[in-house]
Amino acid sequence: MTKADANRPAASKAAAGNITWQSIQAEALRRIHDREWAPGSLIPHEEELAAEFGCARATVNRALRELAILGMLERRRKAGTRVPLNPVRRATFQIPVIRQDVEAKGMDYAYQRLTLGTKPLPAAIAAALSLEPGTPCLHVTSLHMADGKPYCQEDRWINPAVEGAGVQDFVTISPNEWLVQNIPFSRGGIDFSATSASPILADMLQCKPGEALFVMERTTFSGDMPVTAVRLTYAPGHKVSTAI
Amino acid sequence: MTKADANRPAASKAAAGNITWQSIQAEALRRIHDREWAPGSLIPHEEELAAEFGCARATVNRALRELAILGMLERRRKAGTRVPLNPVRRATFQIPVIRQDVEAKGMDYAYQRLTLGTKPLPAAIAAALSLEPGTPCLHVTSLHMADGKPYCQEDRWINPAVEGAGVQDFVTISPNEWLVQNIPFSRGGIDFSATSASPILADMLQCKPGEALFVMERTTFSGDMPVTAVRLTYAPGHKVSTAI
DNA sequence: TAGTGGTCTAGACCACTCA
DNA sequence: GAGTGGTCTAGACCACTAT
Numbered sequence: 001m002t003k004a005d006a007n008r009p010a011a012s013k014a015a016a017g018n019i020t021w022q023s024i025q026a027e028a029l030r031r032i033h034d035r036e037w038a039p040g041s042l043i044p045h046e047e048e049l050a051a052e053f054g055c056a057r058a059t060v061n062r063a064l065r066e067l068a069i070l071g072m073l074e075r076r077r078k079a080g081t082r083v084p085l086n087p088v089r090r091a092t093f094q095i096p097v098i099r100q101d102v103e104a105k106g107m108d109y110a111y112q113r114l115t116l117g118t119k120p121l122p123a124a125i126a127a128a129l130s131l132e133p134g135t136p137c138l139h140v141t142s143l144h145m146a147d148g149k150p151y152c153q154e155d156r157w158i159n160p161a162v163e164g165a166g167v168q169d170f171v172t173i174s175p176n177e178w179l180v181q182n183i184p185f186s187r188g189g190i191d192f193s194a195t196s197a198s199p200i201l202a203d204m205l206q207c208k209p210g211e212a213l214f215v216m217e218r219t220t221f222s223g224d225m226p227v228t229a230v231r232l233t234y235a236p237g238h239k240v241s242t243a244i
Numbered sequence: 245m246t247k248a249d250a251n252r253p254a255a256s257k258a259a260a261g262n263i264t265w266q267s268i269q270a271e272a273l274r275r276i277h278d279r280e281w282a283p284g285s286l287i288p289h290e291e292e293l294a295a296e297f298g299c300a301r302a303t304v305n306r307a308l309r310e311l312a313i314l315g316m317l318e319r320r321r322k323a324g325t326r327v328p329l330n331p332v333r334r335a336t337f338q339i340p341v342i343r344q345d346v347e348a349k350g351m352d353y354a355y356q357r358l359t360l361g362t363k364p365l366p367a368a369i370a371a372a373l374s375l376e377p378g379t380p381c382l383h384v385t386s387l388h389m390a391d392g393k394p395y396c397q398e399d400r401w402i403n404p405a406v407e408g409a410g411v412q413d414f415v416t417i418s419p420n421e422w423l424v425q426n427i428p429f430s431r432g433g434i435d436f437s438a439t440s441a442s443p444i445l446a447d448m449l450q451c452k453p454g455e456a457l458f459v460m461e462r463t464t465f466s467g468d469m470p471v472t473a474v475r476l477t478y479a480p481g482h483k484v485s486t487a488i
Numbered sequence: 489t490a491g492t493g494g495t496c497t498a499g500a501c502c503a504c505t506c507a
Numbered sequence: 508g509a510g511t512g513g514t515c516t517a518g519a520c521c522a523c524t525a526t
Contacts, residue, residue, distance in 0.1 A: 020514075032429050033467060039428060045492065056516045061493075071338075072429050077493045077523045086344060087428055092336040094315075095488070100330065184283060184331055185276050185316050192484040194438035194456040212438040212456035223277060240436040244339070264495075289511065300497045305512075321504040321512045 019055045024063035027053075032072060032083055040085045043073070093242035095190070098154075098176050098232075102146040110145040111174045114204075118160070125157050128189075128219045129226035138165055140175050143204055149235070150205045156230040162222075176230070179220070183227050188220040192240065195233065205235045214238045263299040268307035271297075276316060276327055284329045287317075337486035339434070342398075342420050342476075346390040354389040355418045358448075362404070369401050372433075372463045373470035382409055384419050387448055393479070394449040400474040406466075420474070423464070427471050432464040436484065439477065449479045458482045 031037045043049075046064065050057040064081060067073045071089045075081045102109040119139045126133040138158040144151045156175050158165050168178060193215045202209040214234045220227040275281045287293075290308065294301040308325060311317045315333045319325045346353040363383045370377040382402040388395045400419050402409050412422060437459045446453040458478045464471040 029429070039425065047492090056518095057493095058495090058517090059515060061495090062514090065494085075493065076525090078491055078525055079523095080492060086341055086424060088341075088344070089339045090336045091339060091434055092334045095333045095335060097330055097332075100332070180330060181283065185273070188488055190335055190486050190488060192436050192458070193482065194458040194480075196440075196454075196456040210440075210454055212440040214436070214438040236438075238437065242434050244432055244434060291511090300499095301512095302498090302514090303496060305514090306495090309513085319512065320506090322506055322510055323504095324511060 019053055019059065021059050021062040021066075024049070024053055024055070024060055025067060028063060028067060029072070037083050039083050042080045042082050045080065089244055091242045091244040093240060097180050098144045098152060098174065102144065102151055105146070107146040107151075108148070110148070112143045112145065113170050113174075114141040114143055116140050116170060121157060125229045129157070129159065129221075129229050131159065131226050136160060140170050142170065142174055144174065144176075152232050152234045152238070153201060153204050154230060154232055156228055158228045159226050161225065162227055175228070179228055183220075183222050186220045186222045186227055188218055188227075191215075191217045193217070201233055205233070207236050211236050214240070216240075263297055263303065265303050265306040265310075268293070268297055268299070268304055269311060272307060272311060273316070281327050283327050286324045286326050289324065333488055335486045335488040337484060341424050342388045342396060342418065346388065346395055349390070351390040351395075352392070354392070356387045356389065357414050357418075358385040358387055360384050360414060365401060369473045373401070373403065373473050375403065375470055380404065384414050386414065386418055388418065388420075396476050396478045396482070397445060397448050398474060398476055400472055402472045403470050405469065406471055419472070423472055427464070427466050430464045430466045430471055432462055432471075435459075435461045437461070445477055449477070451480050455480050458484070460484075 028037075028043075031043075037043045044052070046057045046060045049060045049064075053060065064073055064075065068075045068081075069090070071084070071087050073081050074084045096104070099109045099111070117139055118136050120134040121129070121131055121137045123133040126135065131137075138160055140154070140156045140158065142154045142156075144154065154174065154176060158175065158179075160166055162179075162183060164182060165178075168175075170178065195213050195215050197205065197207055197209055197211045197213050199209045201207075201213065202211065205213070207213070213236060216232045216234075217230070218232075219229045272281075272287075275287075281287045288296070290301045290304045293304045293308075297304065308317055308319065312319045312325075313334070315328070315331050317325055318328045340348070343353045343355070361383050362380050364378040365373070365375055365381045367377040370379065375381075382404055384398070384400045384402065386398045386400075388398065398418065398420060402419065402423075404410055406423075406427060408426060409422075412419075414422065439457050439459050441449065441451055441453050441455045441457050443453045445451075445457065446455065449457070451457070457480060460476045460478070461474070462476075463473045
């Protein structure tokens with residue numbers, strides 16, 4: 001009976017009385033929902049809960065730790081675990097390669113490079129990348145198409161120090177995809193915003209000038225090295241969805 | 245030597261040779277970055293890594309499990325752990341109460357209810373909430389202000405079955421805040437998009453008609469019960485930021 | 489200073505899946 | 508059928524912080 005029943009159905013079958021960290025998490029969520037654990041109040045210690053559920057403290061710990069990461073609990077040593085009064089929920093969303101994004105929607109993907117050149121880096125982008133303004137950088141603009149219609153316009157600056165970038169012409173492979181495959185697993189920031197279509201953008205995205213467009217801007221670093229800054233401007237109607 | 249050295253500096257001091265799951269994770273990330281573990285290739289088993297790092301398998305497991313959640317590794321039983329070729333990265337962002345959002349930016353928050361009434365639910369929103377179209381629902385519109393200027397307009401439908409919602413006039417507390425405090429920890433979906441300012445919105449947000457505005461739409465459920473659908477339209481220039 | 493969460497270990501069993 | 512990840516246990520030490 002000591003150690004004979006690990007690895008229960010694990011959230012697949014909601015079977016009888018098996019104790020998994022998922023089941024403890026679910027029960028904790030229920031108590032929070034039902035206000036058995038009221039907002040602002042402390043909940044029992046891990047040890048207490050472990051005794052109640054008849055499991056090891058580590059199992060309780062894992063269940064509650066994940067809830068804390070999601071913002072549904074606040075944990076502090078010595079202070080205990082509390083249900084926050086004003087929970088700051090966290091949601092996650094996926095950042096796919098554009099081609100996969102399009103194909104996942106069941107549409108045909110196509111890509112078209114527009115311009116390629118080396119230009120001095122504009123100040124705003126230099127700041128975001130921690131590079132000197134005016135540094136010569138690769139500048140690529142391109143268009144991603146879905147079912148033959150414009151899907152999103154890509155305006156990208158690439159640090160020329162990025163290995164292999166200088167010899168790419170980005171005609172057959174988009175900088176988006178090339179970078180993901182060659183400089184993967186980078187860190188950076190993402191901003192979402194809205195912008196009005198300039199005449200030039202409107203022409204590229206086949207929409208009306210002034211129309212509201214969804215914009216995603218990313219800066220990317222590989223370790224400490226700035227890699228790229230990109231601005232993706234989507235055709236009208238684009239949405240980014242996530243679940244919480 | 246058996247069990248004498250748990251709980252190392254734990255990512256605070258990057259001390260000498262202590263083994264923590266963070267240090268293993270960092271080393272794994274380095275190997276991925278430096279392509280010692282190449283995209284598409286298998287990495288060593290947990291047991292092997294545990295032997296290499298001189299720690300328990302569980303410690304390796306925790307380090308790699310988190311990387312898998314972040315999309316930097318793909319793990320499958322029997323198949324092993326692989327560096328994905330086309331990583332689908334995941335980012336998380338926070339969803340604060342609007343008041344906190346404003347105050348976090350160092351601005352003064354104010355709130356103003358605009359309209360309150362009970363109306364039949366429009367079809368689009370009914371569908372999102374899994375309610376019958378035409379169901380009488382609370383409809384509240386309000387305006388959130390930052391430093392005296394419009395920050396975001398809130399257009400919200402509330403399921404009348406939500407306890408206590410019917411007796412609220414939402415004059416002193418915004419539905420946003422009231423719901424967070426009274427129906428916390430709910431599930432739902434979030435959409436980000438862009439829209440052009442209608443004349444009415446432009447008037448409320450003190451911007452030009454047609455200007456591009458950032459929109460966040462959320463649907464919220466508490467357990468199985470639909471709670472609310474809200475559309476937040478932000479004044480021009482709003483950004484949602486996150487790090488990856 | 490004492491209480492609480494954070495983490496590690498060593499061992500074990502199981503679920504999943506590839507071959 | 509066999510190999511790999513997923514999880515649980517029981518015990519332990521430590522870091523952090525409220526008091």
